[in-house]
Amino acid sequence: xxxxxxxxxxxxxxxxxxxxxxxxxxxxxxxxxxxxxxxxxxxxxxxxxxxxxxxxxxx
Numbered sequence: 001x002x003x004x005x006x007x008x009x010x011x012x013x014x015x016x017x018x019x020x021x022x023x024x025x026x027x028x029x030x031x032x033x034x035x036x037x038x039x040x041x042x043x044x045x046x047x048x049x050x051x052x053x054x055x056x057x058x059x
Contacts, residue, residue, distance in 0.1 A: 005034050 008031035015024035 005031050005038065008034070 008027045012024045012027035012031060015027060
């Protein structure tokens, strides 16, 4: 998922440099959406790990 965010960011930057406003705006908005979904999943995963207790951290 992080690879998708980076690739969309690169597409948005290249399109912005070349002057393709619509493509750059679309790729940037998709990259923002994917980033916030990824961030929310990380936070939920960390909170879930904290509630599992000490045994969850042992291998």
